[in-house]
Amino acid sequence: MSAPSNPAAFDDLIHAPVxxxxxxxxxxxxxxxxxxxxxxxxxxxxxxxxxxxxxxxAHYAHIERFAKGGRSHVRVALTLGGRRAYVGHVSALRAMLDSEL
Structure with missing residues (x-):
């Protein structure tokens, strides 16, 4: 039996509401x-x-600055590690809810 690719793991950094x-x-x-x-x-x-x-x-997000139409812009993405941490955190939250039912 293989381990899940994104094990449930509560992440205090991600858990902050914003x-x-x-x-x-x-x-x-x-x-x-x-x-x-x-x-x-x-x-x-x-x-x-x-x-x-x-x-x-925390290496969960990446910020990239670029120019478009002569104006400076900033875009944001989750890193692979950030996506894994987020999915694991959501899984942990779901597990907590499921155990309460």
């Missing part, structure tokens, strides 16, 4: 522009920057 929402927003996409993510979450630039820095420092 970071959990960031990961949930990034998980289904390859990347998203900073402004789109900020608007979708309804938070200030500074709040998003602070939480993204923590995810980047």
């Amino acid at each position: 970071r959990l929402r960031i990961c949930a927003s990034l998980a289904p996409v390859q990347w998203v522009e900073f402004a789109q993510l900020r608007d979708a979450l309804g938070i200030a630039d500074s709040v998003l920057s602070k939480h993204l820095k923590q995810l980047v420092d």
Whole structure:
């Protein structure tokens, strides 16, 4: 019997409400522009920057700066490790809920 590829593991870093929402927003996409993510979450630039820095420092997210139409843009993506951590965290939350029923 093989081990699951993303074992359930509660992750304190991801569990913070804003970071959990960031990961949930990034998980289904390859990347998203900073402004789109900020608007979708309804938070200030500074709040998003602070939480993204923590995810980047943990190697859960990657930030890329690029130019488009002569303007500077920033896009954000989950790393492979970040996706694994997020999926494991969601699995752990589901397991907690299932054990309560």
